[in-house]
Amino acid sequence: MSKFLVILYVVCLAASGFVNGSIIKKEKDQIRVFELKKGDLTLKVTNWGATLISLLLPDKYGKLGDIVLGYDSPTAYTNDTQYFGATVGRVANRIGGAQFTLNGIHYKLIANEGNNTLHGGPRGFSDVLWKVVKYQRDGDRPKIKFSYNSFDGEEGFPGDLLVTVSYILSEEGSLSIVMKAKALNKATPLNLVNHAYWNLGNHNSGNILNQVVQIFGSKFTPLNDQLIPFGNFSSVKGTPYDFLKPQVVGSRIDQLTKTNGYNVNYVLDKNKNDDNEVKVAAIVTDKRSGRVMKIATNQPGLQFYTANYVKNEKGKDGFVYQPRSALCLETQAFPDSVNHPNFPSTIVTPEKPYNHLLFFKFSTTHAPHGFSES
Numbered sequence: 001m002s003k004f005l006v007i008l009y010v011v012c013l014a015a016s017g018f019v020n021g022s023i024i025k026k027e028k029d030q031i032r033v034f035e036l037k038k039g040d041l042t043l044k045v046t047n048w049g050a051t052l053i054s055l056l057l058p059d060k061y062g063k064l065g066d067i068v069l070g071y072d073s074p075t076a077y078t079n080d081t082q083y084f085g086a087t088v089g090r091v092a093n094r095i096g097g098a099q100f101t102l103n104g105i106h107y108k109l110i111a112n113e114g115n116n117t118l119h120g121g122p123r124g125f126s127d128v129l130w131k132v133v134k135y136q137r138d139g140d141r142p143k144i145k146f147s148y149n150s151f152d153g154e155e156g157f158p159g160d161l162l163v164t165v166s167y168i169l170s171e172e173g174s175l176s177i178v179m180k181a182k183a184l185n186k187a188t189p190l191n192l193v194n195h196a197y198w199n200l201g202n203h204n205s206g207n208i209l210n211q212v213v214q215i216f217g218s219k220f221t222p223l224n225d226q227l228i229p230f231g232n233f234s235s236v237k238g239t240p241y242d243f244l245k246p247q248v249v250g251s252r253i254d255q256l257t258k259t260n261g262y263n264v265n266y267v268l269d270k271n272k273n274d275d276n277e278v279k280v281a282a283i284v285t286d287k288r289s290g291r292v293m294k295i296a297t298n299q300p301g302l303q304f305y306t307a308n309y310v311k312n313e314k315g316k317d318g319f320v321y322q323p324r325s326a327l328c329l330e331t332q333a334f335p336d337s338v339n340h341p342n343f344p345s346t347i348v349t350p351e352k353p354y355n356h357l358l359f360f361k362f363s364t365t366h367a368p369h370g371f372s373e374s
Contacts, residue, residue: 027129031074034135036142038169040064041362045085046074049126050146050165052085052196053077054316055175060290060364067291069197069307069326072316078127082310083195086126087165087179088119090150090157091346092193093265093303093335096228100338102158102347103187109156114226119195121155125163126195133164142169152186159186161348173363179356187349191333192356197307197326200286200293204319208306208327209250212285215243217266217302221334225258231340233267241266246285249306249327261306261324265335268302278357282329294361297331300344304329331358 033053036043042056053070070084071077077084098111109117119126130146143166150161161181168176179192199208220241221229236242240252241264253261271277281302284293295302305328313321337343348354 028075028078030129031078032132033074034132034144035137036144036167036169037138038142039172041169041173041175043167043169043175045144045167046077047130047132047146048074048077049085049128050087050130050148051077051126052167052177052194055196057173057291057362058364065202065289066316067198067200067202067293069199069203069310069315069321080126082197082307082313083119083126084315085194085196087130087146087192088195088330089125089163089190089192090120090155090161091117091189091191091338092119092195092330092332093191094118094226094228095189096226096336096339098156100189102189102338105158107156107158116226116228117155124155125150125192130165134166143167157188159188160184161188161190163192165192173361175360175362177358177360179354179358181348181354183348183350183353185350187347189338189346190348190354191337191346192354193303193330193332194358195328195330197310197328198284198293199326200284200291201289203316203326205289207250207322207324209248209253209324210287211249211327212246212287213243213249213304213327214246214283215266215302215304216280216282217268218244219267221265221267221301223264223335227259227263227335229265229334229336229340229343231342236266243282243304246283250324253306253324259308261308262304263306263308264304265332266302266304267334268297268300278359281331284327284329290364292363292365294363295329295331296359296361298355298357299331299333301332301334302329303332303335331356 031048044054095117098109098117110121112122134145145166148163163181166178219233240255282295307326333346334343337346
């Protein structure tokens with residue numbers, strides 16, 4: 001009986017195109033790159049993982065540069081372990097113990113980081129082929145929309161799920177990423193993120209320690225040694241996590257010896273009128289290039305990560321990425337929310353769909369006055 005189950009499991013993996021950590025050739029042959037262009041902004045994405053692979057825009061001198069880390073070939077993303085630019089799910093970030101209970105049913109997931117599940121499991125949404133359902137390269141509103149049908153039991157999660165991700169260039173210097181999902185038959189946890197690695201100085205300009213960040217989050221979720229939240233909230237005041245006023249990234253990063261840099265979820269400050277309204281989450285400025293990136297979202301959290309575990313990663317143009325070579329600013333639900341009833345719920349149902357709005361506004365200017373470098 002056990003032998004039969006093993007064979008059945010392998011057959012199911014083969015049917016989904018994934019055996020022994022690799023994808024079948026048929027899937028690789030279907031990987032494509034799509035370009036969106038509006039004004040001076042050019043964006044490229046691939047249908048593998050609905051992944052953002054480049055974003056080209058000018059610096060303050062008018063020189064174009066790519067500010068997203070990644071690879072030269074779209075097929076290289078099939079072997080990516082850093083989640084460069086990927087759409088991550090079914091549940092991004094970590095689920096403690098690779099398990100949760102929902103509606104009285106205990107679900108055991110596939111652990112892929114110690115005893116925990118990270119970014120949806122060994123083959124999450126970042127490692128599947130998405131379908132292109134709409135594509136307009138240029139014009140007034142360049143847009144591409146991807147869809148993916150996640151099956152009941154995929155990586156251990158319950159229920160069939162229809163997911164869409166849209167990249168939209170709605171106005172000059174702006175990028176919108178809209179992530180939606182509908183549970184078709186069962187309740188399920190869901191937390192989608194875009195895992196772009198940003199370096200406003202250009203992807204190959206080295207570390208981001210001199211870039212300036214402001215995060216509109218007065219609290220963060222403290223973590224244990226496995227980066228699983230304890231379940232409480234702490235004030236950022238008096239800690240290296242305080243970016244309420246703009247701060248140079250490298251000014252206090254060496255105080256974070258356990259994680260070798262920033263890797264923390266911020267509780268974004270709520271709007272007074274509506275918790276679900278879009279609010280500004282973060283602003284990043286690179287004084288050298290003059291580029292500024294403003295991020296807004298309707299999500300409750302923001303993961304700030306400084307590429308601490310990127311090491312000797314050969315990327316675009318042969319450039320080798322190292323730790324602290326980029327910033328990830330992932331708008332999200334809180335990590336391990338499904339195991340913390342006091343956290344905002346991540347459960348979607350057929351009656352309660354998922355809608356994640358993420359907006360970027362890029363501009364070019366000299367650094368604003370008052371930015372602290374200490």
